[in-house]
Amino acid sequence: DVKVTQSSRYLVKRTGEKVFLECVQDMDHENMFWYRQDPGLGLRLIYFSYDVKMKEKGDIPEGYSVSREKKERFSLILESASTNQTSMYLCASRPTSGSGGATDTQYFGPGTRLTVL
Amino acid sequence: SQQGEEDPQALSIQEGENATMNCSYKTSINNLQWYRQNSGRGLVHLILIRSNEREKHSGRLRVTLDTSKKSSSLLITASRAADTASYFCASERGSTLGRLYFGRGTQLTVWP
Numbered sequence: 001d002v003k004v005t006q007s008s009r010y011l012v013k014r015t016g017e018k019v020f021l022e023c024v025q026d027m028d029h030e031n032m033f034w035y036r037q038d039p040g041l042g043l044r045l046i047y048f049s050y051d052v053k054m055k056e057k058g059d060i061p062e063g064y065s066v067s068r069e070k071k072e073r074f075s076l077i078l079e080s081a082s083t084n085q086t087s088m089y090l091c092a093s094r095p096t097s098g099s100g101g102a103t104d105t106q107y108f109g110p111g112t113r114l115t116v117l
Numbered sequence: 118s119q120q121g122e123e124d125p126q127a128l129s130i131q132e133g134e135n136a137t138m139n140c141s142y143k144t145s146i147n148n149l150q151w152y153r154q155n156s157g158r159g160l161v162h163l164i165l166i167r168s169n170e171r172e173k174h175s176g177r178l179r180v181t182l183d184t185s186k187k188s189s190s191l192l193i194t195a196s197r198a199a200d201t202a203s204y205f206c207a208s209e210r211g212s213t214l215g216r217l218y219f220g221r222g223t224q225l226t227v228w229p
Contacts, residue, residue, distance in 0.1 A: 090159055
């Protein structure tokens, strides 16, 4: 089974702190994604990566950066945390396929609930 | 930007009843996927339907896709209390490096 792990289930940080959220997958997937989830807004894509050292902005990249130095690890960085970044953060991975089959699905980690005070 | 919109936002039914959730999307797609999320957890993939398919089944799940109306529906038959969760549709367009466009979800509550 594919396993996607996130470094913390719950995290509390103070405004202005630099925050690192780590995501690791064990299935050699090329594509990895970071979403945030807020009530009533569904999942919004922050950044994604389709290869080591490659990244693409999603719909809400402002205030965030990412790092993908190794294939299995995708880090989300909040350079200076703010209260409006309090949210649930979800990481996902997916192999490169494009055939429309089961490999086109995303595998999600359990999520990190971040609170910024 | 959100690609899909689920309808209804919330659905409450009794065990044994069927639950139908709808999803609309805005542009042409490669496939449409449905995911489930238990409270406070990550999402789990349920079923994928390709743009050239019209209907797909998996156990108690039935998904339909109408590309002319840009809509999909998820039917859960003979629902159980354990089906209580949020359900999201997500569409994949062409040449988007695997990114999905999620809707806002339907919160399904199944009462015993």
